Amino acid sequence: MKPSRQQALADTDASLDALIQAEQVRLLYRGLRVSTFGVLLGVAVVVLVFWRVVQTNLLVGWAGCMVANQVWRLVLSYRFDRRLPDKQAVSRWGTLWAIGSGISGVLWGAASFLLFVPGSPVHQAFLMALVISVTSAGLLLIGAHLQSFYAFILPAMVPLVVRNVIEGTTDNLTLALIAFVSGMALFSFGRNYNRILTESLRLRFENEAITRRLSVQNEELDRARKAAEDAKVQAEAANRARTQFFAAANHDLRQPLHAMGLLAGSLAEKVKDPDVVALTNTISASMEALEELFNELLDMSRLDSGKITPNTSHFSIRQLLDKLRLEFEAEAAMKGLTLRVRSTGRFLFSDPILVERILRNLISNAIRYTRSGGVLVACRNRGGRLWLEVWDTGAGIPEEERERIFDEFVQLENPERDRRKGLGLGLSIVRRLCNLLGHELALRSRPGKGTVFRFQVPAGRETAQPSRRAIEALPSIDLLAGKTVVVIEDDAEVQAGMKSLLSGWGMEVSVHANVTDAEAGCFAMTRAPDLIIADYRLPGSGNGLDAIDSIRGRFGCAVPAILVTGSADPQIVSMAEEKGFHYLLKPVMPAKLRTLVSFKLKGGAAAHSRT
Missing domain, CATH: 3.30.565.10 (Histidine kinase-like ATPase, C-terminal domain)
Structure with missing residues (x-):
């Protein structure tokens, strides 16, 4: 039978103290191995320092008891780790730990009498410093469990004060006062540490309890939230799929549109029939609309995928x-x-x-x-x-x-x-x-x-700004007739469209499918071409940037160049701008291409933004 809401809340409140106590005990056993090393080191130091000034049987007996107590506690820790008791059973393990702490405290307290060297202030001060140091070091561990803390600190510190008072000398009374003040400080610190730790655990478990309460009280809301999260995940997955689709299909979709635009522009310049001209104008308008659609969808996908990084x-x-x-x-x-x-x-x-x-x-x-x-x-x-x-x-x-x-x-x-x-x-x-x-x-x-x-x-500071002439503002002077242009493009339809369009403008066109063909064709040329138009993505090992660099190297001059790409990858754009190239994003409209070609032949520098 499903418990009522009130019962669930009551069970949660009742278990809070048990949870805190269980976690405190787990902290004790978790830190035992480190503390054991410290205790054994302290015992070894005591044996070395007091070996010649204290009866051997007393010293060895005291050290043996200390080691035996630590071994017993290590066995407890091993069994605790294997059984991993729940919060109901862990209380017994806390009591066992407190017994071990009490034995350890009694043994350190006994050292104040058994190992006390009358007439040797150095050994007396050393013994006091050692007991205080061991107690201080153990606080961060046993302070987690108040029962163990009391069981250790009282039998460890009180005999130290009493033994020095019994001795009665001025030096011993001074040591007794130091031990008393130190003990009170350690006692206060331990209680505060335990209180802070307990409150921290209480806040942690209360937060967990609040979460459980909200879960019980708002089951239907949780189901609705889960459904909303599932819908969000599906929407994000669909958005990622859309972005991946546009990124993957971007070049392949732009390529035929690029060829169509070039062929339509070439046709418009070759025919005089008004009906055909009107038809080509309609085709061009449709191509411009498709270009706008592609560019905006590409921008959306790049923004959604986080591929645009501001360059301030x-x-x-x-x-x-x-x-x-x-x-x-x-x-x-x-x-x-x-x-x-x-x-x-x-x-x-x-x-x-x-x-x-x-x-x-x-x-x-x-x-x-x-x-x-x-x-x-x-x-x-x-x-x-x-x-x-x-x-x-x-x-x-x-x-x-x-x-x-x-x-x-x-x-x-x-x-x-x-x-x-x-x-x-x-x-x-x-x-x-x-x-x-x-x-x-x-x-x-x-x-x-x-x-x-x-x-x-944000406001900026004044800097020297490069003088940029807008391409659109160039004078409409026909500079194209008789100019030689090298076109590097692997797509046959785009090759045909580009050659037809550029030839129609009176240019001499040399078309090549890859970097190797372009190098071979230019090797046979007697002078440098007036312009290079290269697609970025080419078959083989090279790309459009490599082809342009190779041709420029062949003729030893910076031949004007235009890079055409179906990808708006910022890395490609950056490389083109660094080399002084303009770049055009497919599909390229004939009017835009002609404007840019005229601009380049007139000596225009590379544009900073997409043209």
Whole structure:
């Protein structure tokens, strides 16, 4: 029959003292082996010191009794460890230990009389110091069990005081006083130690008892919690599986999309039929939507898997906001919106790439959901803290929806799932990035009036900032005709698309499938190519970085290079930037590729962020 709740609680309370006593006894037996070594060492020292000044039979008899007592206690400890008695039986073992402690205390007390050397202050002081030292050393062990503590300290210390008082000399009375004060101090320390240990054990077992009580009182709640935990584990497992899937399939999924985009761009430049041009434009728009989807899903998976590590530095907010203004000004104008940027000369300390991504998502969202008015991007000092803010004059966000908008794939104004209005991942990525960087994120909105998103960024110190020209701001001068480009790509479809597209721009294209072929092809060239475009992942022992290094070494000059990769692995990106390469993440849109190729041929340096 299942016990009642009241009975279970009563049993728990009744067993608390027994649990404490049992644990105290276990502490005694657990420390016996170490204490035995100390006792035997003390006995050996006594024998050596008093061998010539005390009767041999008394000294040997006393030492033999000490050794016999320790052997008996070791046998007790061995039997205790083998039987591991429960809390009901352990009390008897505590009594047996107390008997052994009492015998040990009596023997040390007897030494004060048996080994006392009249007229030898040195031996008397040594004996007193030894008894006090042995008692002090044993406190941390026997102090755990009050019965054993009393059984040892009283018979050990009282005879020491009495024997010196009996002797009656000034020196002996002084020794008696020292022994008395030491004994009282040890007695007080032992009691306090036992009290603290007992209270510590009581708190420990009370906490365990509280846990058991909660378990009895809240069985249904525990089952619900277990179900919730199981669901959480399953959700985390599903999330890990999703992340692993995107990481594993990322390159394979991007590769055909990359080829499709290149072929569509090549087709658009070769045909004049309006219907075909419209069709290729539709294909390009779909490809851009797929690229956005891939990039945002990849960002989500990398954030969830913890693969993004902030790289903090001091950077100018003015440069960052000017760059974003150039990027979004045309998009805002197409919707009839005004994009204003209120910058400042302040410097921030954070990861500039991740801060840029946060702002880009917020600005894109603001433009997308604002029908009239405008968008303001600003950096403001509020209460001594710097905040980056994005204001809009959109429809606003109802209060009950202000938490849900940060969930994945949530779009309040897109129930029809129109892809032109985005995917519903932007704000989810914003929150994750702010959490990763430790930046406070805040939202204020008035339905019908607009919304402001802001996040706090630590202030930085002014540093020299590299002069970066935005790729989008380059003059539209055709620099491609007649230029030689070496393409290193193992996928046949991408090879065909890249060759068709670049040839259509008037470039001379040399295509190779791996590092070895590229080296052989370049060996036959009489002059260095104008540009290298290499896929990172290549068959064989080398990769795209190795291929670029090899070609540069062949011609002895830093040939402009673009690395194309289907992976946003920060290590790959870092290696490309260190070598002065731009990198493009697949799928690459033809317009973006042409802009970057023109930029490189005009002498552009490597970009710090993904292009």
